[in-house]
Amino acid sequence: MSSHTNVVTPRRITGVFPIARTGCRQDWSEVRRSLPCVSVVWFVRVRPLYRERVSHEVAVNLLEQTTQVLEWPRLLDALAGHARSTMGAAGCRALELANDLPDAQRRQQETTEMGQLQASGEAPPTLAFQDIRDPLARATKGAVLEVHELRDCAMVLELLEESSRFVERHRSDAPALVSAAYPLLSVGPLRSVKTALDAAIHPDGSIKESATPELRRLTHQVQGLKQQMRDQVNQMLHSRRYEEILQEQYFAQREGRYVIPVKADMRGRVQGIVHDVSASGATVFIEPRELVELNNSIKVVDLEIEREVRRILRELSACVAAQSETVMAGLHALAVLDGISARASFGRQLKAHPVSLNDQGRVRLRHARHPLLVLSKEQVVANDILLDESTQVLVISGPNTGGKTVTLKIVGLFALMVRAGLHLPCDAESEMAIFSDVYADIGDAQDLARDLSSFSAHMIQMIQLLDQTDRQRRNDRDGTPQQWLVLLDEPVTSTDPAEGAVLV
Known part of the structure; x- marks a missing residue:
């Protein structure tokens, strides 16, 4: 005392x-x-x-x-501060207590093994991952996930692969830890899902134009049409016909259509469609009649691209849904691993030790x-x-x-x-x-x-x-x-x- x-x-x-x-x-x-x-x-x-x-x-x-x-x-709040994921932090705050001596000894051994691996430089991959339980549940019900949600799924699948290799590597020297994260040893079937997601989605959450041959063709087509539009608009901006009419020499887009800025008191001299007016009322944004057909062509191809993207997202969502149980099990295993890692880091902060239990x-x-x-x-x-x-x-x-x-x-x-x-x-x-x-x-x-x-x-x-x-x-x-x-x-x-x- x-x-x-x-x-x-x-x-x-x-x-x-x-x-x-x-x-x-x-x-x-x-x-x-x-x-x-x-x-x-x-x-x-x-x-x-x-x-x-x-x-x-x-x-x-x-x-x-x-x-x-x-x-x-x-x-528990202090412990949760050492978790890297929202699921891991939530698990720390709702930490369950062992009911008997063997269970308590097993949990202490998990923490001890993780602490030893951290001290030796063999810590698990960074366990900062998105909580994708809601997207998984919606995909299972047939919903089409958004691009950023599928991107999050791809990042989780990548972490599952890395964590699986980590667990496999330490089967012999960290048996309690491996047992706690055993679902990570069964993520092999997810490799094909990850390959499909990586082939279609950029890390920034945008669709790759190479996702399908049809998307590539449509993307190149719309790029060609837009280049034609820019060339034609530039000719109009520099022509003597529009010299007195334009507020400034630039073009803009309104509702996906190319327009030019015309002085409000000159709008009667331009035949076309009014799409917008500036806040001051001094500028009117008009789509000249000469640009209507080309704008229509661009709009049609944009709609075809949108349909193709939705089809791709639908297929990818179905692919994720087909492996939702494996993904969900792996996700919970990552949260468990994050919680154990938090326990080991917290113990190091406290300068704590494992003790004998009875x-x-x-x-x-x-x-x-x-x-x-x-x-x-x-x-x-x-x-x-x-x-x-x-x-x-x-x-x-x-x-x-x-x-x-x-x-x-x-x-x-x-x-x-x-x-x-x-x-x-x-x-x-x-x-x-x-x-x-x-x-x-x-x-x-x-x-x-x-x-x-x-x-x-x-x-x-x-x-x-x-x-x-x-x-x-x-x-x-x-x-x-x-x-x-x-x-x-x-x-x-x-x-x-x-x-x-x-x-x-």
Whole structure:
């Protein structure tokens, strides 16, 4: 522990907690001397005798309460900042927690392997890719994708190929990472789709004129017609007939047709079609009669080009739709890979290490530092936190601002981090337990809208916890003991000391 925090080792008394109706048997404690502190915080390991599926409403309330007071969303936001894609960042913010020890160990191994590859210069390709789930879904329903959407698909397919080679290259030295991104090993059938997209679309999102022979022919035809138009317009601009009529010697286009700028008071001297007027009203843009037929020819070929382009986009969209399941699986694998890469980069920023994991309740943290403090401060006071199988209640005492609440939050955050596959900012020789549930009652829970004082709000939260445990006992039949980590900051305070003492 830090030099500002005293740990009082309790004498264990095995008995039934006064609220025995919950079916919980726990180890309680009796302090050997008076506590030299202003406040007391607690680590309590509760072992429910039975476990059940609890109601959704209560479970969500307890989870939200715990994650908020531990600032878990803030930590996930910091993690998401290391992702390169929107899907990867969203996955970081919605990071699921492992349910058992093997799952947690697998996730930690993924992070470890990615960190080793990053350190050796063998990091995966840059995982900045577009979220193409919506275009894929529309293509599957028969929609014709726009050129830029197909361009995005082509870029994703290219990244899938590069990532597939990366995963294949590290089958032996990063097995957990390869297993997490296994759909990338099945992207071979997408090569023909990528070839078709690359043959038709420029990287800037425009259609190549070489996409089909017909498009090439039409493109050359319209280019020839436009050259004829430019030559004819230039002759008109420099002829004596238009010298006094023109506002300036240039030509423009309005609605895809070539026009010349004529002075407003001279428009009667030009036979043709008026397409526009300048903002000042001084210039009228007219398509002279001499240009109408050539403009019509250009318009007809432009329409034929547009039809050919739509036909090409329709064929390419159908090609993408035919492999949509493989593309979607690969897309999610890229997001998973991006999330693991973010976890490894985040661990490097925290100067974190992988630690030994157990499901026996042992917590042996050496030089543990609060991750959010590490992100915001250069110097952070580290703590040693020890909680073994024989210690069911750990009481921490000390003066105000001595670090008691921070220590509670460290343990709570670490309990969540190891289940999320994150490395811990502590010594590599540390060990952390996997707790199936974490509950934290920290800070002032006063809620005036619900007419709850600080004391009554804390009591209601504890009752919710006990009620959930009771529900678990009544419905679960496997009898497998599960461990909860309960973090209580200054329990039964904010009331008369004599009245509060009765509750403990």
